[in-house]
Amino acid sequence: KAEAEAGEKGSGVKLDGRSVALDVERDTWREQYVLRDTTRIPDEEGYGRTLSTWDARDRSVGEVIGQWPPGIQEFGSPDLAFGGDATEAGAVDAHWGGAQVFDYFKDKHGRTSLDGHGMTVNSLVGVTNGGQPYVNAFWDGQKMVYGNGDAEYKPLSAGLDVVGHEMTHGVVEHTAALVYAGQSGAMNEAIADYFGNAIETEAYQIPTDDPDSGLVGDRLCRTKTPRECAFRDLNDGRNTAKHFLGVGFGTDNGGVHLNSTIFAGALWDAREDLGATLTDKLVYRALTQYLTPLDGFTEGRAAVLAAAEDLGVTAADQKALQRAFNAHGIVP
Numbered sequence: 001k002a003e004a005e006a007g008e009k010g011s012g013v014k015l016d017g018r019s020v021a022l023d024v025e026r027d028t029w030r031e032q033y034v035l036r037d038t039t040r041i042p043d044e045e046g047y048g049r050t051l052s053t054w055d056a057r058d059r060s061v062g063e064v065i066g067q068w069p070p071g072i073q074e075f076g077s078p079d080l081a082f083g084g085d086a087t088e089a090g091a092v093d094a095h096w097g098g099a100q101v102f103d104y105f106k107d108k109h110g111r112t113s114l115d116g117h118g119m120t121v122n123s124l125v126g127v128t129n130g131g132q133p134y135v136n137a138f139w140d141g142q143k144m145v146y147g148n149g150d151a152e153y154k155p156l157s158a159g160l161d162v163v164g165h166e167m168t169h170g171v172v173e174h175t176a177a178l179v180y181a182g183q184s185g186a187m188n189e190a191i192a193d194y195f196g197n198a199i200e201t202e203a204y205q206i207p208t209d210d211p212d213s214g215l216v217g218d219r220l221c222r223t224k225t226p227r228e229c230a231f232r233d234l235n236d237g238r239n240t241a242k243h244f245l246g247v248g249f250g251t252d253n254g255g256v257h258l259n260s261t262i263f264a265g266a267l268w269d270a271r272e273d274l275g276a277t278l279t280d281k282l283v284y285r286a287l288t289q290y291l292t293p294l295d296g297f298t299e300g301r302a303a304v305l306a307a308a309e310d311l312g313v314t315a316a317d318q319k320a321l322q323r324a325f326n327a328h329g330i331v332p
């Protein structure tokens with residue numbers, strides 16, 4: 001009988017020093033092992049490559065955004081143990097993190113990849129800003145791109161919340177397709193932060209009520225404390241609708257990252273009150289069944305409450321949900 005491509009079990013060292021298992025393959029042409037995972041989708045479905053992590057060191061953001069840079073290859077290693085360069089570039093973290101996020105959506109929500117149909121998850125690591133440090137990461141509509149970091153920030157894939165955030169943008173694009181501007185854009189950001197942090201707290205078993213659980217990018221810090229260098233905090237109580245920043249569309253697409261914690265803060269409070277499992281289901285159902293591209297925070301609240309009704313949550317939980325939105329100034 002024909003031998004199915006089963007993949008190889010490799011290992012890697014993350015930027016935090018932890019060793020993790022990695023699904024890799026032997027590339028016989030290059031005579032190397034490469035960060036290519038073909039194990040996560042059954043063969044019968046006709047998909048091979050589930051996740052590939054690409055060496056884009058020294059490529060500039062302008063060369064990779066919205067296009068496939070010529071000549072890049074999947075990150076390689078002479079043996080099954082990925083360390084050294086693969087660690088330093090954030091390739092191990094991106095490949096491991098990508099698999100964590102893939103498994104989260106598959107296991108918790110029955111979703112196969114970002115599009116729900118097994119699309120390959122491609123991650124480019126080591127990207128620079130014209131040869132300079134690049135402290136950002138993004139979903140470009142087709143793939144994840146991770147910057148190389150700088151003196152304070154590790155390569156951005158070192159944050160599982162960041163990996164979860166960018167991959168969730170892919171899920172949002174294939175579901176509610178929230179327009180990336182103004183309130184719908186802030187909600188797109190909020191949902192990316194919500195799932196990014198949810199996935200990180202699950203993977204590292206951080207208690208829901210941990211005061212640092214809402215920090216975004218907290219694992220990237222090299223010298224500062226997590227709270228000092230994190231990009232955002234979903235538990236920031238000042239982020240209510242009355243703090244909504246109406247800014248021009250030229251500024252952060254109308255403040256998508258400035259206003260996101262208003263909505264994400266409500267979701268994160270709900271997660272503390274209703275528990276992780278239920279709240280994740282509600283947010284996922286709201287995203288996939290109710291939200292539409294131009295929705296704002298009020299519609300977002302209604303979507304989560306409708307999902308709660310569908311799933312038959314208790315009256316007490318309904319009340320707790322309403323309280324969470326009210327506390328952030330998101331009222332019907």
Ligand code: ASN
Binds near residue numbers: 136165166
């Ligand atoms: N890290 C940012 C994000 O994913 C990049 C951006 O502004 N699109 O939201």
Ligand code: ZN
Binds near residue numbers: 165169189192
């Ligand atoms: Zn984002």
